[in-house]
Every structure is written in structure tokens, then in C-alpha cells.
Amino acid sequence: MEKVLLKNIENPNSADIAEYMSVGGYQSLGKALGRNPKDIIDEVKKAGLRGRGGAGFPVAMKWTFASGDPKTPKYLLCNADEGEPGTFKDRPILEKNPHMLIEGMAISGYALGAEYGYIYLRGEYPAAKHILEKAIKQAYDKGFLGDNILSKGVKFHLAVHQGAGAYICGEETALIESLEGDKGQPRIKPPFPVNVGVFAKPTVVNNVETLANLPYLIEIGGETYSKIGSPDCPGPKIYCVSGHVEKPGVYELPMGTNLKDIIYTHCGGIKGGKKLKAVIPGGISTPVLPPDKIDCQMDFVNMPKHGSMLGSGAVIVMDESVCLVKVCYRALKFFEHESCGKCTPCREGTGWLRSILGRIEAGQGQEGDVDLLLSVAGNMIGKTFCPLGDGAASVVQNFIKHFRPEFEEHIRAKACMAQG
Amino acid sequence: MDIKDIMFSQAAIKEIEEIRAKYPTARAALLPALYVAQREFGWLSPEAYEAVSEILGVPKAIARGVGTFYAMYKNRPMGRNVVQLCTNVSCMILGAERLVDFLKNKYGLEPGGTTPDNRFSLVIMECIGACGTAPAMLINDDFYENLTEKYIDEILEKYR
Amino acid sequence: MITVNINGKEIKLEKAVTVLEAARSAGIKIPTLCWHEQLEKYGGCRLCLVEVEKMPRLQTACTLMVTDGMAVRTETEAIADVRRGILEFLLINHPLDCPYCDKAGECELQDLVEKYGPTTGRFKEKKRRVTENLQDPVIVRNMERCVMCTRCVRMCEGVQGASAIGVIDRGGHSHIEPFSGNRYNCEYCGNCVSVCPVGAIMSRLHRHSYRPWQVKENIETVCPYCAVGCTVIAQVRDDVIKRVVPRIGSPVNNGMLCSRGRFGYEFVGDPERLTSPMVRKNGVLEETTWEEAIGLVAKKLAEIKDRNGGDAIAGIASPRCTNEDNYVFQKFMRAVIGTNNIDSTARMGYAGAQAFIENIFGQGATGNIISGLSNSDTVLVAGGDPTTINPILGLQIRACSRKGGNVLTIGHVRGLRNFSPVELTPGGGRETALLERIVSELVSRKGLPGSNTILESRIKTVVDAAGAGKADVSEKDYPDFIGKLTASGTPAVVIGKDLLQSAGSGYKLFLLCAINYLINGRLYLLSDHANEQGMLDMGCAPDLLPGYRPVGYAEFRKRYENAWKTKISERPGLNIFEMIEAAGKGDLKAMYVMGENTVFNLPDGANVEASMRKLEFLVVQDLFLTETARLADVVLPALGWGEKDGTFTNMERRIQRVRKTVNRAGMEDWRIIAEISKNMSFGMNYAGSEAVFEEITKISPLHRDLTYDEIAAGNVIYPYKGEPLRGAVGEIPLNKPETASDGKITLGIDRVLFHSGTLSRKSPALVKMYSESVARMDPGTAGALSLKDGDMVRISSKSHSIELRLSVDGEVEPSVVLVPNIFEGKGALSLAGNILDPVLKAPAVCATEVTVESVGKVSS
Ligand SMILES: Cc1cc2nc3c(=O)[nH]c(=O)nc-3n(C[C@H](O)[C@H](O)[C@H](O)COP(=O)(O)O)c2cc1C
Ligand code: SF4
């Protein structure tokens, strides 16, 4: 399959507007502005485009809600917070193909009647900030952004807002809080952002990759687009693979590519010919899979059937040398660090889980600690304010579900067997 | 004399006022304004918070609450160069912890610490989105990937 | 109509509310911790999780809105397990020091653990330790007890609007502290104390001195400080007020208090309180019996009345005393002494301003509901900081801003700084020019409404004569200001005392009235005394009888004469300044001062003192041996606030019950006076304060038919059943002042949030918050005089000089030195001159020229 989202990225100047336009860039915007906004939404609906931020929410549905709310102005926010550990799929778009994102945002802005857009960019991507700001300026100069886009009387303004290091700001309501100058703590829903979002106005939040799909979608039409990859969630998808594979990196493949193929065909198999021990398929919050469970289609519909989730499509591959207690401990350290502190079970539970795992990892585990972990995780799951706390608890549950003997061995032997 | 005039250059005040104009509320300019303050002083001192608070009309306790929520704002003085090393899972399984030990043993750089000559501070990071080229780090605003001990030596050489 | 089913019970609701509210309305209690009825929904603690049919996850009752047909279970075994789990999370870091904790007995966490049962100690790690913080004068923080419900922070930011505390850091490290990390340095409203569910933030005043269940009495009364008239509950044990708390749902303050109201009650038990009458013998005041003291007062007053006539005697009433006290006092002066020489410190601005405004707009024009301010789309503030003078009223202005309303200020208003004010700070003598310009501009933009012809003719004079449009006002925010003012639909105008005490105050007040008329606003006149309004209502003015009936009209007098069964003099009496002058000249022979510290609270105290010393006979009735009491021939100790029953009338004209909270030997002010009256053969036999009030309701048209019971039931605002307020518009006197000369330094009164003066300086908690008077001056002015922050300075006027520490402060206007009027020997008013505004008859305190010089560094 030809590359769509990662098109032209080998070109060292791919971020420049001239290069982007030389390969057909911004033509879809012109095309879109020639149609009425509702048509664009219909096209996206026909395409069956689902959000790439992790939850796989149908894009057209979200847009319809927001465009139907009479309040103005409306806002379009691009979620470029990419904080899920293992994930680095948006970064190449932001750094190499910023105009594809900008064009996608201008199209969506037009479709849903939003006049203002912000790219909420994680603080850890300083290079991307400069690249985006430069690209935005170029787009303004060429009339792709501004008060009168392509002289069609369409208004859309765009700016970058830099986050400052908080994973929770990837959650859309926390992102909105953060954009408003507050702590990134999730808001009560309802009201949903599509009705009461940033500055209390209707707001659509979409992931970078989602928005970057739009120029292509408009170019080939919804009908054709819907034929790519999985029928239930079509389109190209960027998988980002890290850990113990021969060729880690980003792979743009049709949605629904088999996980095993990704690891063994595209990434060249396990590094150094070692034995595979575990795979986290969609970023650290998604349930870990043992080697015998990785023959599955990587999309939003099929992964849950195999006991995991597509998440951000961030595949972390671990070979036999890895201590899974340690990985689990490190994951919980992450969640403890990133818990926003708003709700009791997550604020207190992540730290408690981390400390139990810490003592097991350090060879000071006690009889009953595994059950204690499950009990504490059970007291969190389903009781937290937002999915972050659930994610933390489910990581513990799933590591124990598939690898309980390793945890118990760790406690008994007071040392790590994997690492000797 | 207002604290903002003591703390900030007129250029920085102007920069914050320009940022302010990009948003419908003053409060929304808080995060970028704190970045400006941090760039000006290296860290967010109580006076820096007061100055930002004064320019934007955001209460200082709120500014400090926000500034301490986010990991990338520094609430204590930092060395001239901030080494931000990722140790999250993908980096960890590819040896990030060894690199932490290396920085400690060779440079006396502890996580959260600063070298006595104030040249480096070390901050342990969560995922910085370079997992495919792990282990990775940022020094100030620059990415470095596929790190090894030897490579780190070379990189640190460049920062004075 | 929405029907929901909670635990099998059908509940019908008019409108959608949260599941929690629906349950509460049906008497079903769902446990909560982060929820608080004064605060916005939060959903953080997760204790209120409930099962909702057709919803896969548990839902928080405090955030979920009911929908028709919803079925909810709140107390299943599974839910109890969940709550136990949440409580376990809360307890892993909570110290179990309940036996030592003052909160025990009213701790929400304790109660919940008691209900759902403890968990076994599965947490093996070390608990978080935080040492108790005692840096603050009135608030103690024990943050290891904190459960991160963030109620305090949401109260501080979202309701009080002080934003002094915040959540610092995040996740498991998050903790709550003030900006400094140490002392709060805040408004010390203590509303964070009110909402803390555990023992993390508590008042220091009653620390370890009682347990909540030992409180024998909760007595509802009204705060003694300002004219907002907040409801307070005094919690008493062994005849000592242990604590003062607000009540959610009370009319004016609805669960909020300010620093004075919450922490300023300790004067009640102060050891320096007068307990015994004193009589001057051989030049010294000596304690004596009531009998002797009362007999002496009666005898001397009768003697002087016989010899020099009633008009040789004058009385000063008190804006801190009850309506009953003031009523009996003026009746005594009029009926027994036979003079209209009765006045008060309301003459310092409030009385004149109120009369002036009512003359234009009709009676009751300033009696607007305080809470209504928050629903205004625009609030214009002039002449002082409402958040310090009338703090709870100030909160309503903050709320207005928070709801998206416009706050417009003339002059810099510190307490509204973070509420996006549009500020015009003309400074110096240019305030008048600015106001004239606003009036002209409003006339040209909106035209004249045509409803008040007298007022309009005066407005025209100003617009034509002043050439006001050309006034030199080059303010960059002016267009925004005038635009918002013009566009406002439900505006309010708030007027503070600073304006009433400035040069040309009458003219400025006229201009504000004109603005108010042109924008069709509501007026609020700030007042810093709890019963200033009520005292005036009671007829404590030289020209007005109770209920504002002019003393000069025979028909009116008749009614009172019939009621009192005596003649009333038709001659208006002396006002307070004329009294002092007459005393100085020897024309006035005797004075009776009830609950007022004239030497301290009138301009040029040295002159007041000298004049009063010339009196043949001075009676001072007070709680403390004040500067004024020390001059007296007879000192009569009265029962004070908290020790007696009665009523106060706040600035809204809301009449409220003030109640006895502790038992003290002694007599109320009115009773002392009644006793003296009896000794002077004029029977005043009231069984109690209620009987006095009954007489008031018979005589004052404003209070007709009112009873204590009705007052206690709440929401009594006059006119109650009496005649509607209104009144013909009289002539409107105008007196345009000369523009003040620039370059001189003038005095300003610093209104300190934590103080009121005589009462507050006897309240240790308030003194700890602000213990030393400090002069404030802007950096430019200080620099020009080579003065530095922290210098000891001597401030001198024509009449007096005082020494204070200087604080250089960017928020003060140039060429002004601000001095508070709180502590003995350091009062701002001692410096002030006695030039009265020709219209308002209020002294132009703020026009006093002073010099400021350094007398060296402070040693301490
Ligand atoms: C804890 C948490 C973290 C998230 N992080 C991200 C993120 O980094 N990037 C992202 O696009 N979406 C993230 N999401 C999902 C967003 O809330 C939101 O669903 C998404 O941005 C919507 O965009 P989409 O519809 O285009 O997928 C996160 C959600 C949660 C609960
Ligand atoms: S689960 Fe709770 S504490 Fe955790 S991030 Fe979400 S809201 Fe914050």
C-alpha cells in the first residue's frame, strides 16, 4: 500500500509548504471548500473514519454533535499530547508532515463550523513546536488559514498551545482544562465538549493522526476510503513498534494488520533471535498479551475479542530477558507519577500498587502480596473518575492474569528469575 | 516598583502580553507565560510566579498550583543544561537504567540532582515519544536517540 | 415532572437535579466527602458511588443528573464494599490521632468509617507525615489529615474569590497550601475552616479547649461588625463563646463569613471589660455602685436642664447599639431632657449621603438587596473597597464578575483586582472632572429618561456649565468603561465612604446619583457599622424623629408627643460637630455619650478632647474605658453584643434579631437609660427589649405591626406592613468644589479588612492578623520624599502628628498617604481637619494635607 500519512517523509524538506504542495498538498482543502460543510461530514461518515486517539470514536458523529450546537464560536482542538508510553506515531506527522495536519484541520474546521483551532502539543516535543509554528505561518501566508481562506470567505485560525508534561492532558477534558490555563484534571461529563468545551463553547477534540487522514479521505472520497483495511474501522493506520524487534519504528499499514505479521514480517522478528515473552499491543495502558495470544487483527473491533485493545497502536515487544514484575512496577510508577490526583482510588491506589510491586521487585515481597495487588486493583477498577485509574489497575490485573507464576516466584525466591 | 518590572525584561513582558492576545481569556495564557518565566530565570521561583500573576491578573496561588502540576516546569533551580532521560518501559528494556547508573558514576549526576559545577541537572522522564529509537533523552530542547554510554559522553561534551 | 426511583422509593421532582439532591429531598442519605452544598460539583472522592439501572458503571450521585424513570440503589452490599475500599484508600495516609483531634465528633471521615466499618491494616508502608503548621495567627493546618476533597480550595477560589490556597504538585504528592507554603497572608475569612470535613484546617481560637459535643448552646445572632448584618451562630460552653460559625441558608451571608465576623468575637470576654460604674472623685475615676452612679447622673442632668435648659445637654448615639438602645436613648433626650441634640458618627458621611440620595430618589433608595449584586450585569464601584468595608457584599461583586458581569471601578480597588475590573484612576482632584465627563457622555449617548425633572435640570446645568466633555481625562480604559456602562441592562452603583469623606463629596455624590439615574441602576451605600442604618431609623438625628419624621412639622410631632405623653422641642438640635464646637465654646454644658468613642472616631481628636474637657458634666456609657470614657465624670458599663437581646437593621433595611449568648451581670444600654429616666421622674418601664420594640412598632411607620417572632422567622425588610417608602423630590443643592491643588500630600483612611476600631482592637485574633498600624504610600511619592519601605515616619497635619511604620506599596495612589484608624494614639482621624462639605455636612477627611518625614529605621 502506498504511504498516505507518512508520504514523502524521507524527503528532508517534507515539512516545507512548497514540498507538500508539490505532491498535491492543499488540493483537498480547495475541493472541500467547494462543497457544503454537511457534505464533508457525510463523506467522513461514508468513509467510516474512527478516531485514532485510542478510543476509536466515529469522527462524523462527534462532528455532527458539535456542528449542531447553536453556540458560537466553535473550536477544533488537535490532540497532539501523545503521552501513552510506547507511542510515537503522531510525532512523524507533526515533525515531517505538519501541513497534512494543518490541511486536515482546516477541512474539519470548515466542516463543523469551527473558526478557531489549537494544536495542543505535548511539552516534550519542542522541535515539533517550531516546525508547526513555521508551517502555520506558511499556511497563513498562502491563504490556507485566516479570515478568508482561499478567498472563499471561510475563516479558520490556528495556533499551537504547548503542554508542559502531563499524560492526563491527553484525555480530552483535561486537555481543555489545560488549554484554559488550569491543571489538567478531567471534567465531569456531561456536558460533553461537543456542547460545552473550551471557553464553554462547542469543541471537537481529534487526534493528530485522525485529522491527518482528512486530506486523503477527501481526495479519494469516502466510498473508496472505506475499502482500506478493516471494514469496521477502515483506513491507513500508523503502528509504532518498540522494544525487542529487529527493526523498531513506525509502520503505516492498513488498519487491521495482524499483530504477529507486524512483529515478524514488518519488524523482522525478535531481536537477536531470542524468545518472545510478552507484547503490549496498544500502549502501556492496554492489556499485555502472552506470545500465544498475538495472532490477532490490530483494530478497534478485533483486539477486545483477544483480551486487549488497539489503543494508540503502540506495540511494545519484550523478549525472554525481561522481568515482567519490573515492567509492571515501572508501568505503575508511570501511573503514580501521572495520576492527576483528583479522585481517591487513582491518587491513593496507584501509589499503593507501585509500592507493593516495588517491594516484590526488590525481593521483599510477602506472602499474599499478589492477592493484595488484585484486591487493591479491584478497589480501583470502575470507581475512578477517568480511564487513567482504570488503566493503571488493569495493567496490574492483566500482568498477573497472564504471568502470575513469575510474580509468585519473585516473592518466593526474593529475586528475579528472568534477570538471574 | 511592581514585581514584574523587577523580574522581567520589558521584552519578556511584551512577549507575555502578545501571548495573552492569542486567547479569549487571560487565564489561558498562563501555561505559555510560565514557559517564558522559566526561560528567563531557569526555574519558577516564587517571585517568578508573582510576576506572571501580576501581568496576567491570575492569582499567584493559582499560578503556582498550575506550575507545580506539570512536570516540565521546574520549581527549583536547575543546572545550565537539563538532561531529560526517559526510563519508561521501552527505554528501560533497552538499557535506560544502565545509563542512569552511568550518569551517576561518571558525572556524579543523580536523578533530580545537579552537578556541583551547575553544568547539568538530571530529570528522569516518562515516555518522550522516541521509543522506536530507545533509549532516548532530551537535553534542553534537543532529542538524542539510540543512546549508549559512549554516545552520551560525546553528547555531553557539547554542553558547557 | 421527573420521577425517579431510589431504593424502591418513588420521588417526584419539578426539575432535573443530581441524584444526590433527589435522594436528600426524600431523606435518603448518600455518603459524600468532596461534595458541599456551597460548592460546584466535583466528583473526586468517589464515596457517593451508586448503582443505576441500565448503566454499566457505578455512578457518582453528586454529579449525575436524574432523568425520568431512572432507578437507583444507594445501599447495596456491593456498594458498601466499594465505600469501604474508598475509605481504606483515604485512611492509608490518614493519621489515627482522633483522640487528640479537635474535629473528633464532627469529623465526616470519622463518621463514615464508623458507618462502614474499619478495614484491617493492609497498608504496610510508611504513612505520609506532615508537621502541624502553626505559622498562622488564627488558622492551624494539620495537612496529614487532609483527604484532598479540595473543598477549601474550591471555597477559597470559587466562592470567596481570594484564591489564597491551592493544590500544589499532583497525584499522590498533591497537597494544599497557601502561596507562601507557610503563612496564609490571606483575607482570613476562615471559610476554608467551615468546609474542611476533617481536622486538616481548623481555627486556632478554640484549639484543644472543647469538643464539639460539649457545646451546650448554638445561638443564632447577627455579627457585631459591619452593616451587611451576617447571621452568625455563637457556640457557647460555660458562658464562653467558643466559636462563631455561619449558617448555610441564612439570608444575607448564606454560610459565608469574613475575618471579623468569624474571628472577632473575643472582645466579649475581654478582661478589660468595664464591670462596675465609675465616678470621678477628686479628679480620678473610682468604682462605685449603680445606685450612686445613676443617682448622680440623674441629679446632674436635671440640675443643668433646670439651670441652662435642655438644649445645653447633648447625646451621642451608637451605630453599634441595638435599635432598642438607640430608640430609648433618643426618647430620653427628647422627652426627658427636652432637646433634639441627638446625633452620631453617622454624620461622618452615611447620614448626609443617605438623606441626599433619598431626597433625589425617594426614601429607601439605597435599601437594595445585597445578594442581588451578583445578578447585575454591571457593577460600578466608587469611593472605596467594598471587599474590606463590607466583605460579604464584596463577595457578591466578585460573583458578578465570575458570572460574566462587568466590574467598573473608579480608583484602584484592591479586593477586586483579580476580577477583571475596568479601572479608571483619575487621582488627585481629577475625580470630579472624570465623573462630569461620564455624566455628559451618558447624556449624549442615552439621552435623558425624562422621569425626574428636577434631577434632569440639575444634570443639564452640569453638562452645560462644566464643559465637562473637555475635561482632561486621558485614561486608556475609558472607552471600554463608558461602553460597558452605557450598554448595561441591570447595573448597580456601589458608593464607599472614601468618596463621602473627600473634598467636594456632595458634588461627587450628585454626579454618581446622576450616573445611576442615567443608567437606571440600583444604589448601594456602604456602611461599616452594624446598626448605622437602624440607629438613624430610630431617630438618632437632630432633625428627624423615629421613622424619619421631620421634627419641624407639628403634625408629625403630635403623634410622638401623644405616644410619649410629653412635649417635643420643635427646634432641630445640634449635629455632632456643632455639639463639639458648642462644648468648646462653653455653650454646651453636658453630654451623654452612649457606645461611641468620639475622641477617636471624629476628626481632630485633640480638639474633640479639649472641647469635651470643657463640659461641666460628661457621661460615657461603654464596654471599655476608651479614650473618651477616660474624660468622663461618670462611666457606665453596659452589656455589649453577645450579652443582650435586641435588633439590628442592616444596610438593606433588613431587621434582624440580635441575641444574648452569654450571661453577664449588668444592664443593657436602654435599661441604664430607663433607670436614669425613672430617677428623673419620667417613667420608662419596659419589661425587656421586646417591650421596647413593641413601642417602636407603634410609633415608627417603617416598623408598624412588626414582632420579634416575625423577625425571627426571617426576611423582614421594611417597610414591613407600614406605608410604602417614597417621597417627593426636594431641591437638590449643588456645590461644585474648587479643584484641589496638586503636588501636596493628602491623607487617606486605610480601611483594614481585619478591623473596625474599638471592638476589633480588643479581639486578640484580629489584632494578631493586623497588630500595628502601618502607613502606606506609593513608590513614586515615597521616593520623592526619600522614604523607604520600613522607615518610621512622622505624619503631621495642622492639628496633630503621629508616628508609624511606612509600607511602600504600588497599589496606593500617588500623593496620598493611607493611614488606618484602629489603634489608640495612631488613628488617622486624629490628623484630619474639620472642614465640612456644605451639602453633605460630612468632614472632608481625605482632603487633609499632611507632611511625611522619616524619623529613622524601626528597631524591632
Ligand atoms: C488517560 C487518557 C490519555 C489519553 N491520551 C491521548 C493522547 O495522548 N492522544 C490522543 O489523541 N488521545 C488521547 N486520549 C483520548 C482522548 O481523550 C480523545 O478520545 C481523543 O483525543 C479523541 O480523538 P479521536 O477521536 O481523534 O481519537 C487519552 C484518553 C485518556 C483517558
Ligand atoms: S482516575 Fe482520577 S486521579 Fe486518576 S487521572 Fe483520572 S481523575 Fe485523575
Ligand code: FES
Ligand atoms: S518509553 Fe522511552 S521514549 Fe518511550
